[in-house]
Amino acid sequence: MSTANDLITPEVEASIGQEYPPVVHEVEAPGIRMWARAVGYDDLVFYDEGVARDRGFARLPAPPGFLGIPVSRPGDPEPGPPIRGLNPALTRSLNGGTEYTHVRQVLAGDRLTATTRIVEVKQRDGSIGPMLLITRETTYRRGEETVATLRATVINY
Amino acid sequence: MAATDPSVLTSRAQVYVDDLAPGDEIPTLVKNCTPRQLVMWAAASGDFYEIHYDVEYARSIGLPGLVVHGALKNAFLGQLVHDWVAPGGRVVTFGCSYRGLDYPGEELRCGGTVREVFDEDGEHRVALDLRIEGHDGAVTTPGTAIVALPSRGSQEG
Numbered sequence: 001m002s003t004a005n006d007l008i009t010p011e012v013e014a015s016i017g018q019e020y021p022p023v024v025h026e027v028e029a030p031g032i033r034m035w036a037r038a039v040g041y042d043d044l045v046f047y048d049e050g051v052a053r054d055r056g057f058a059r060l061p062a063p064p065g066f067l068g069i070p071v072s073r074p075g076d077p078e079p080g081p082p083i084r085g086l087n088p089a090l091t092r093s094l095n096g097g098t099e100y101t102h103v104r105q106v107l108a109g110d111r112l113t114a115t116t117r118i119v120e121v122k123q124r125d126g127s128i129g130p131m132l133l134i135t136r137e138t139t140y141r142r143g144e145e146t147v148a149t150l151r152a153t154v155i156n157y
Numbered sequence: 158m159a160a161t162d163p164s165v166l167t168s169r170a171q172v173y174v175d176d177l178a179p180g181d182e183i184p185t186l187v188k189n190c191t192p193r194q195l196v197m198w199a200a201a202s203g204d205f206y207e208i209h210y211d212v213e214y215a216r217s218i219g220l221p222g223l224v225v226h227g228a229l230k231n232a233f234l235g236q237l238v239h240d241w242v243a244p245g246g247r248v249v250t251f252g253c254s255y256r257g258l259d260y261p262g263e264e265l266r267c268g269g270t271v272r273e274v275f276d277e278d279g280e281h282r283v284a285l286d287l288r289i290e291g292h293d294g295a296v297t298t299p300g301t302a303i304v305a306l307p308s309r310g311s312q313e314g
Contacts, residue, residue: 031201038201039232040188043243055244064235064248065228069203095227099252099301100235151252 007123007132012086019117023079025068025140029059029108035066062106067114067140067148080116081136084156096133096153104147112140112147119151131157171245174281174306177271183285186237186267190225195261198229220258227255230265230298234287237267238302246306249280253287253300263292269302280305 029049036046044051045061052060062068070079084093106112120135138150195209207214208224215223231253238248259265266289273284287300 034197035201035232038194038197039229039236040194041236041239043240045243063232064239064251065232095255097252097254098228098231099250101250102248105247153254 004130005123007087007090007130008121009087012121012132015081015086015118016121017117017119018081019115020080022113022115024071025112025114026071027062027066027068027106027108027110027112031069032060032062032066032108036063039063057105058107060108062108062110064102065100067100067106067150068110068112070114079114080138081118081134083154086121086134087132087156090132090156092157094155094157096155098150098152101149101151102147103149104142104145106140106142106147110142110147112142114138114140126157128157131155172241172306173309174274174283175309177274177283177306179271179273181271183237183241183269183271186233186240188233188265188267189263190229190259190261190265192223192261195223195225195229198226198232202226202228204228221260223261225259225261225265227298230255230259230289231300233265233267233289234269234298234300234302237269237287238285238304241269242304242306246304249282249303249305251287251300251302253289253298255298257291257295257297259289259291259297265292266290272301281308281311282306 033047041063045055046063049060116136116138118134119137122133124131124133134154136152139146140148199205199209204226208220209226212223234253235251238251269285269287271283272286275282283304283306285302287302288296289298291297
């Protein structure tokens, strides 16, 4: 078993803790309905404002994991850290896993600011060869209030 | 309407924390993606990687066919726990790791087991181990969740 950390170059090391420019996400009723329909929800709370009000929500609530649609212009680069290329020798990437934490209920009409940092980089030897596990954390804020966080791990190999 | 297969029903009767113990299984959510659902998810999530809708592209890079988005499987686990805790509970945290690929036209069984019942941040909470089993019964997508649930004693009528 190799315990080398040779893939963690000074450039990779320097990326840890780096914060990427914030991205605004708009949460709106049509986006909530479209997302709920794509997943296959039959709970009307995500479709019908009357049902949402009866359940105590002022507007349609966002389903678990839905944090709006990023505002972008044509030609804008993908927001946040690149999914590969921190170490240019590693040209392929896989999604390792994701975890959402919901602190406050997100509702239609919310405008969220998402800020992403790389929080951890680990090197592992796997069945696909040596790889970097890059964990990024995104914080979603409504005004000053944190409403959700996302921890996502990208595998570069 | 009378229940047909209780294992696939979305439970609308409130679950209370008092009635739970480690080892309890939550109702299974069964999914079977069509290519149409993958296209709906691409639009809803903004993930337009071609392996999810362009079968020629998927085969050209060595895949057997279209692949179910990892994030859609994560969203299925979000629905699994939302449907279980609704209407009086909420999903605090949920996430998963992507260990194996799943394909459209195959039955995906989403399930969960109660690991721990505890109080935190003024809420009654339940930690769950989640899983998605692919067509051969192997777990392709292990996950975890924490939910908040009401107790029978705290109902305000």
